[in-house]
Amino acid sequence: MEALDKSNVKSENRVLRKEVLMAESNAFDFFDFTEEEAEEMAKEISAEGYDRDGRICMCGHPMKRHNEYSGIMSCSPTRLVCPCKKSRPVLDVSDTRVFLRKTRGPGSLHALAQGLLAAGKAGHKVEWLIEHKCDKCGVESKVSPVAVTQHGVVVDEATGYDALLCVKCREGMGIRGE
Numbered sequence: 001m002e003a004l005d006k007s008n009v010k011s012e013n014r015v016l017r018k019e020v021l022m023a024e025s026n027a028f029d030f031f032d033f034t035e036e037e038a039e040e041m042a043k044e045i046s047a048e049g050y051d052r053d054g055r056i057c058m059c060g061h062p063m064k065r066h067n068e069y070s071g072i073m074s075c076s077p078t079r080l081v082c083p084c085k086k087s088r089p090v091l092d093v094s095d096t097r098v099f100l101r102k103t104r105g106p107g108s109l110h111a112l113a114q115g116l117l118a119a120g121k122a123g124h125k126v127e128w129l130i131e132h133k134c135d136k137c138g139v140e141s142k143v144s145p146v147a148v149t150q151h152g153v154v155v156d157e158a159t160g161y162d163a164l165l166c167v168k169c170r171e172g173m174g175i176r177g178e
């Protein structure tokens with residue numbers, strides 16, 4: 001009889017300890033927000049610390065990857081060297097690390113579009129810093145990021161000059177030899 005009582009006490013203790021352990025592992029139950037929410041914030045805080053300047057240049061790369069030495073611009077997002085000649089912040093993002101693509105053509109092939117796509121997939125916050133209009137004619141319409149030559153001809157490879165153009169301006173400027 002006595003032995004039975006002892007084992008009861010033992011198992012009660014075990015239950016009690018288990019409850020304490022449970023309470024320890026779920027300490028966040030004390031709060032009216034979840035551990036996942038705190039985790040999200042931790043990520044944002046560390047991303048901000050890493051990327052204090054969240055601005056993205058029109059070339060599709062972080063502003064902080066640009067340097068200017070005696071009037072000459074350089075942009076090196078990774079090993080890749082971008083010919084960017086005039087930095088222009090167009091986006092503000094919560095994490096710049098996905099904006100490291102290479103421009104392989106106009107529109108969806110442009111580094112800015114590919115970076116934006118990656119940011120969306122990763123769930124990053126993105127905000128446009130510029131007005132929604134064509135850089136050439138000023139019409140308020142949907143636009144495409146394009147690489148252009150110094151004379152404004154749309155080309156497939158990064159030239160160091162990028163613009164957001166409406167469809168009409170893209171077609172007008174796209175004529176070879178213009």
Ligand SMILES: [Zn+2]
Pocket residue numbers: 057058059060061066075084085086087088
């Ligand atoms: Zn740039």
Ligand SMILES: [Zn+2]
Pocket residue numbers: 057059060061075076077082083084
């Ligand atoms: Zn660049």
Ligand SMILES: [Zn+2]
Pocket residue numbers: 134135136137138139165166167168169170
């Ligand atoms: Zn236009």
